[in-house]
Amino acid sequence: MNKRIFSRWQLILFFMLIPSLLPDSLYQFSIITDATAIVRYLLLIYLVLNIFYKQRRFSSILWLILISLITQVISTYYNPTGDLGEFLKSCLKIMETCLLFDWGVKKNSKEFIKTLLFILELEIYINLITIIVFPGGMYSSGAYSTNYFMGYDNTHIRWQLPALGISCIYSYVNYRKISIRTIILYIVVLLSNVLVFAATPIIATIGFGLGLIYLSMKSKRGYQRGIKIFSMKTALLFGIVGSILLIGSTSNSSIISFFINIFHKSPTLSGRTIIWQNTLALIYQKPLLGYGYELPDVVSLKLVKTIGFGTNPHNYYLQLLYQGGIILGILVILIYLIIDKKLSNYKNSTVSSIFGIWFLIIAIMGTTEPQDGIYLQIAWVLAYNIEFILDETLRDLYKKKRRKLVWN
Numbered sequence: 001m002n003k004r005i006f007s008r009w010q011l012i013l014f015f016m017l018i019p020s021l022l023p024d025s026l027y028q029f030s031i032i033t034d035a036t037a038i039v040r041y042l043l044l045i046y047l048v049l050n051i052f053y054k055q056r057r058f059s060s061i062l063w064l065i066l067i068s069l070i071t072q073v074i075s076t077y078y079n080p081t082g083d084l085g086e087f088l089k090s091c092l093k094i095m096e097t098c099l100l101f102d103w104g105v106k107k108n109s110k111e112f113i114k115t116l117l118f119i120l121e122l123e124i125y126i127n128l129i130t131i132i133v134f135p136g137g138m139y140s141s142g143a144y145s146t147n148y149f150m151g152y153d154n155t156h157i158r159w160q161l162p163a164l165g166i167s168c169i170y171s172y173v174n175y176r177k178i179s180i181r182t183i184i185l186y187i188v189v190l191l192s193n194v195l196v197f198a199a200t201p202i203i204a205t206i207g208f209g210l211g212l213i214y215l216s217m218k219s220k221r222g223y224q225r226g227i228k229i230f231s232m233k234t235a236l237l238f239g240i241v242g243s244i245l246l247i248g249s250t251s252n253s254s255i256i257s258f259f260i261n262i263f264h265k266s267p268t269l270s271g272r273t274i275i276w277q278n279t280l281a282l283i284y285q286k287p288l289l290g291y292g293y294e295l296p297d298v299v300s301l302k303l304v305k306t307i308g309f310g311t312n313p314h315n316y317y318l319q320l321l322y323q324g325g326i327i328l329g330i331l332v333i334l335i336y337l338i339i340d341k342k343l344s345n346y347k348n349s350t351v352s353s354i355f356g357i358w359f360l361i362i363a364i365m366g367t368t369e370p371q372d373g374i375y376l377q378i379a380w381v382l383a384y385n386i387e388f389i390l391d392e393t394l395r396d397l398y399k400k401k402r403r404k405l406v407w408n
Contacts, residue, residue, distance in 0.1 A: 013104065013115040016043060020097040020374065021116075021159070023123050024151025025138065037093075044096035047103055060338055061384040065098055065377060068331045072324050076292025081302075087293035097374050101381045109388045113170050120163035121185060123150060128192045135195075146196065157201035157365065158375045160189045164208055165358035165379070169389060172350045178216060186212075200369055204361050211357040219350040228347055230356025232340035232383075236333065239363035243317045246367045247276045272314045272368060278303045279313040283321045290325035316366030323372075339383045346386055355383040 019036035026032050051058065069091045076082035104112035127149040130138055137146040137153075146153045164186060171179040186209060193201040211230065282302065283290070294302075296311035304310035313319045320329045336359075346352045358379060365371050382389065 007111065009108065010111050010115045013112060014119065016100060016104075017116060017119055019043070020093075020100065020378075021119050021123070023127070023149050023159075024141075024155070025147065025149050028139065028141075037089075040093050040096045043100060044092055047096065047099040050103065051099075059102065059384065061335065061380055062098060062102060064331060064335050064338070065380070066095065068324065068328055068335075069094065071289070071328050071331065072292050074292075075289040075324055075328075076294075078289065079291045079294070081294050081298050082292040083295050083298075084293075086295070090293070094374055094377060098377055098381050101378050102385065105382060105385045105388050109385075110173070113166060113173075113389065117163065117166050117170055120159060120166065124160060124163055124185065124188055124192070127156060128188055128195075131192055131195050148196075153196035154198045154200060154369075156192060156196070156198070157189075157204050158371070158373060160192070160201070161204060161208065161358065161361055161365075162375050162379060164189060164205075165354060166382075168212065168354045169351050172219075172354065173389065177219075178212065200365050204365050207364055208357060208361050211360065212354075215350060215353050215357065219353075228353060228356075230353040230360060231347075232336045232343060232356065232359055234356065235359035235363040236336045236340075238360060239366050240317060242363065242367045243315055247280075247315065247318070275303050275310050275314050276318065278310075279315075279318045279322055283318070283325075286325060287321070288325045289327060290321060290323050292323060312370045314368055314370065316363075316369070316371045319370040319372050335380055339380060342384050343386060346390065349386075349390060351390055352386060355379075355386065359383070 019039045022032070022036055050056070073084070073087065073091065076084045076087050104116075130148040131153075134148065137148065139147050141147050141152070148156070150156045150159060164182075167182040167185050168178065171177065171182045186205075190202075190205045190209070193205050215230070297307045299312060300307050300310045303313070313322050317329065320332055324331075343352045343355060362371050362376060362379070
């Protein structure tokens with residue numbers, strides 16, 4: 001009997017995951033978005049009932065994500081220009097995806113990660129084909145014309161980065177080294193971003209590759225040797241300090257000139273310097289709770305006095321303060337710290353450092369893009385559940401090495 005490529009369980013996971021990973025181009029079809037929304041609501045009901053029926057503990061990471069959403073609901077409610085109905089729909093979808101990832105990785109992490117990786121790879125390969133076939137873009141959406149299978153060219157990295165991180169984790173868990181499959185995926189991602197010449201994704205992809213090379217030199221069979229520089233604390237520190245330096249550099253011509261000369265940007269970094277200044281002015285008016293969720297056109301009118309070009313603050317930490325104020329900022333810092341504590345239990349594992357690279361690249365991108373979507377939240381959930389991702393062999397190897405280090 002021939003061995004099946006996909007098990008029945010993987011096929012079930014495939015259809016459970018697809019609604020959360022739907023590429024942007026398919027959102028152009030209302031029948032698809034309506035169908036996936038229904039599926040996600042049904043999944044949410046099932047996952048919540050599963051928690052109560054199995055008497056599973058609601059993990060700390062899920063509680064903090066839920067509280068952060070509630071904080072933004074309150075901010076939205078008290079903001080006259082907030083759209084509470086639309087944000088509540090978004091909250092339900094976010095919790096569905098977070099619960100799904102938490103449930104899947106605990107139930108059978110190997111098959112869950114394998115199925116997740118397959119879906120992301122498939123979308124990335126299809127996306128490259130559309131970039132080659134339609135160099136000027138497949139369709140227009142709002143102010144953006146260069147849209148492909150995965151959406152606007154500058155946003156592809158939002159799912160390419162999780163794909164690279166998950167592929168590296170899958171490689172080390174199963175083969176104790178970077179696989180050819182991961183190398184091919186990296187080449188495809190880099191080629192895709194170079195072809196569309198998107199500055200942030202190119203920097204992110206190259207940075208991830210350099211981090212991976214360094215990590216490979218310091219790792220042996222899934223156990224990391226030497227200095228551990230990739231951690232959640234490093235990512236948090238870089239994100240905050242980097243944002244302060246870059247936003248403060250609006251008067252520093254040397255830093256701005258770098259981006260202008262390398263990536264042919266305008267003197268305002270495509271309007272970012274103006275957006276940052278206007279966002280800060282608005283944050284000062286509501287520092288505690290922020291403004292909650294607003295429709296993109298409303299945000300654009302407030303930030304750049306026109307529609308379509310300033311739909312967000314173009315910085316992750318400014319986005320946090322704008323939407324949820326200081327309270328949301330503190331909650332996100334707590335999320336990073338509890339994940340860092342969890343990863344520190346496996347600090348000599350290469351997988352722990354891969355998560356560190358993943359979040360460091362998110363921090364780098366976050367200095368010029370918000371990076372606050374579900375692709376960040378699923379990274380939180382996966383990193384927090386590292387003990388379920390590491391297989392028994394790798395956990396035993398880590399414990400053996402740890403005991404040896406302690407006794408020596």
